[in-house]
Amino acid sequence: MDLENVLTDRLAPAFATVAGVPVDPVVRRSQRADFQSDAALALARRLGRPPRDIAAEVLERAELADVCSRAEVSGPGFLNLTVADQALAGLVAALAVDRRLGVPVAVEPETVVVDYSAPNVAKEMHVGHLRSTVIGDAAARLLEWLGHRVLRANHLGDWGTPFGMLIEHLADLGEAEAAQELSMGDLDTFYKAARAKFDADEAFAERSRLRVVALQGGDPVTLRLWRLLVEQSERYFMTVYDLLDVTLSERDFHGESSYNGLLGPVVEELDRLRLLRASDGAACVFPPGSVGRDGEPLPLIVRKSDGGYGYAATDLAAIRQRTGALGATRLLYVVGLPQRRHFEMVYAVAAQAGWLAPPARAEHVGFGSILGSDGRMLRSRAGGSVKLVGLLEEAISRATALARERNPELGEAEAAEVGRAVGIGAIKYADLSNDRNRDYVLDWERMLSLDGNTAPYLQYAYSRIGSIFRRAGVAARPDAAVSLAEPAERALAFELVGFGRVVGEVADNLEFHHLAGYLYRLAAAFSTFYERCPVLRADEPVRESRLVLCDLTARVLRQGLHLLGIRTPERM
Numbered sequence: 413m414d415l416e417n418v419l420t421d422r423l424a425p426a427f428a429t430v431a432g433v434p435v436d437p438v439v440r441r442s443q444r445a446d447f448q449s450d451a452a453l454a455l456a457r458r459l460g461r462p463p464r465d466i467a468a469e470v471l472e473r474a475e476l477a478d479v480c481s482r483a484e485v486s487g488p489g490f491l492n493l494t495v496a497d498q499a500l501a502g503l504v505a506a507l508a509v510d511r512r513l514g515v516p517v518a519v520e521p522e523t524v525v526v527d528y529s530a531p532n533v534a535k536e537m538h539v540g541h542l543r544s545t546v547i548g549d550a551a552a553r554l555l556e557w558l559g560h561r562v563l564r565a566n567h568l569g570d571w572g573t574p575f576g577m578l579i580e581h582l583a584d585l586g587e588a589e590a591a592q593e594l595s596m597g598d599l600d601t602f603y604k605a606a607r608a609k610f611d612a613d614e615a616f617a618e619r620s621r622l623r624v625v626a627l628q629g630g631d632p633v634t635l636r637l638w639r640l641l642v643e644q645s646e647r648y649f650m651t652v653y654d655l656l657d658v659t660l661s662e663r664d665f666h667g668e669s670s671y672n673g674l675l676g677p678v679v680e681e682l683d684r685l686r687l688l689r690a691s692d693g694a695a696c697v698f699p700p701g702s703v704g705r706d707g708e709p710l711p712l713i714v715r716k717s718d719g720g721y722g723y724a725a726t727d728l729a730a731i732r733q734r735t736g737a738l739g740a741t742r743l744l745y746v747v748g749l750p751q752r753r754h755f756e757m758v759y760a761v762a763a764q765a766g767w768l769a770p771p772a773r774a775e776h777v778g779f780g781s782i783l784g785s786d787g788r789m790l791r792s793r794a795g796g797s798v799k800l801v802g803l804l805e806e807a808i809s810r811a812t813a814l815a816r817e818r819n820p821e822l823g824e825a826e827a828a829e830v831g832r833a834v835g836i837g838a839i840k841y842a843d844l845s846n847d848r849n850r851d852y853v854l855d856w857e858r859m860l861s862l863d864g865n866t867a868p869y870l871q872y873a874y875s876r877i878g879s880i881f882r883r884a885g886v887a888a889r890p891d892a893a894v895s896l897a898e899p900a901e902r903a904l905a906f907e908l909v910g911f912g913r914v915v916g917e918v919a920d921n922l923e924f925h926h927l928a929g930y931l932y933r934l935a936a937a938f939s940t941f942y943e944r945c946p947v948l949r950a951d952e953p954v955r956e957s958r959l960v961l962c963d964l965t966a967r968v969l970r971q972g973l974h975l976l977g978i979r980t981p982e983r984m
């Protein structure tokens with residue numbers, strides 16, 4: 413239980429007695445004391461009493477003696493609360509022996525589908541897929557840790573008209589040659605060559621169109637070639653996930669094609685519910701509330717005029733399956749903000765059809781773009797889209813060079829290990845520490861810096877704590893007595909006991925920059941503590957107590973970074 417909750421529980425009954433109705437005491441951290449409650453101000457008008465009177469009466473009635481060393485009315489009617497050192501120490505001591513670090517498992521675990529990463533077959537993963545992959549993986553890790561049943565869905569783009577030209581191109585190249593090219597991760601060259609032929613060569617274009625028909629018709633040879641494309645691409649994507657320390661596995665690929673058999677029933681059901689309207693030969697649903705610029709109703713196209721199904725139909729089938737057969741109640745879609753409209757419409761139609769009914773709900777976990785130093789969409793020097801692996805390799809090589817420079821004592825293998833952890837960590841953290849709804853600038857210097865809100869700063873803080881224990885030749889003793897007296901100890905303790913609250917909030921809003929910001933504040937509080945309060949040189953029992961603070965900080969940093977998918981090397 414965190415302090416906000418403890419104080420809320422103590423104040424709420426007193427407020428209720430004074431007001432005659434239940435009142436939320438609105439407890440929050442404060443500049444003047446440790447916490448403050450502002451509820452008396454809001455009550456004043458309703459009760460027709462001066463807020464200071466209300467606050468004073470609440471103080472008289474509330475049982476605070478064991479939690480607060482000081483509680484007073486201040487200003488126009490705030491309650492200022494100073495937490496007793498002993499109470500705070502008690503919470504820290506409880507946290508230290510708690511393997512979950514104050515983060516309870518969910519009371520009502522649910523089945524959550526996290527739809528993320530979702531690159532497209534025979535196409536290079538670009539930086540948009542990086543954001544989806546990093547944010548989605550953090551969501552999956554966090555919700556799983558909270559005890560939810562998490563189903564990772566890598567909604568691979570593996571179907572549609574481009575496959576006609578891709579398969580034709582593959583047939584032209586020869587299977588062995590094509591497999592070789594694709595397994596090297598040269599997806600872009602492959603895709604562009606197919607595209608170029610399609611645009612320039614009418615005969616090739618015609619063959620491609622026939623291929624699409626053959627593919628949809630289930631022609632065995634065509635299907636075999638298509639599978640080759642899918643398998644090679646999946647294999648390549650797996651190498652990227654491994655490099656990124658992402659928890660997606662082969663089993664999580666649920667390509668768009670896997671819904672093919674479910675598209676017919678989707679249309680039939682929509683038709684039976686009388687939701688389908690013909691519009692220019694296409695079968696559409698006009699969900700309520702979805703209107704264009706001039707107020708004209710906007711359709712979601714379920715079946716195109718040529719009889720084919722598109723992106724929307726697949727997403728509808730996926731929702732129906734996820735809430736139906738899979739029994740999921742929370743559906744997360746980690747996809748860029750430009751697709752917001754699409755998902756709003758898909759969710760609205762799914763709701764109309766009864767496939768998305770409470771308690772089941774869907775959330776678009778959107779995100780902005782990654783920008784280059786010029787403030788525009790990140791582009792390669794040649795002006796093309798930036799190849800994701802190139803970016804990762806650059807991060808690792810920069811971080812490895814820095815690791816060697818910063819710590820010449822690291823052996824070759826260890827420097828490589830640290831370089832990888834820091835490079836990949838820096839890329840992921842730069843993403844997760846920014847508000848996902850905004851664009852951010854990819855800035856190597858900044859994200860690899862040891863100062864500021866960066867992965868290396870947090871990783872360094874973690875490894876430094878490890879070195880305290882190594883130097884002392886002692887192991888942490890989580891059950892040692894905790895006592896707090898110094899302001900820097902108290903400040904650190906307040907951060908430590910706040911972990912559970914932050915994790916709980918982020919599980920709801922999936923705004924990982926709040927978790928990142930928390931870890932940064934924790935590391936900064938530790939750094940101040942370590943500057944001001946000697947640890948190994950302190951006398952017992954203070955030394956033991958401070959070692960508990962050190963150990964707990966390291967554990968929270970490690971767990972927090974782990975939830976973000978970031979490694980914590982023991983030495984840097």
Ligand code: ARG
Pocket residue numbers: 527529530531532567568569727745747
């Ligand atoms: N493959 C799509 C893209 O690259 C993303 C798919 C997102 N997921 C979904 N269920 N629509 O933009």
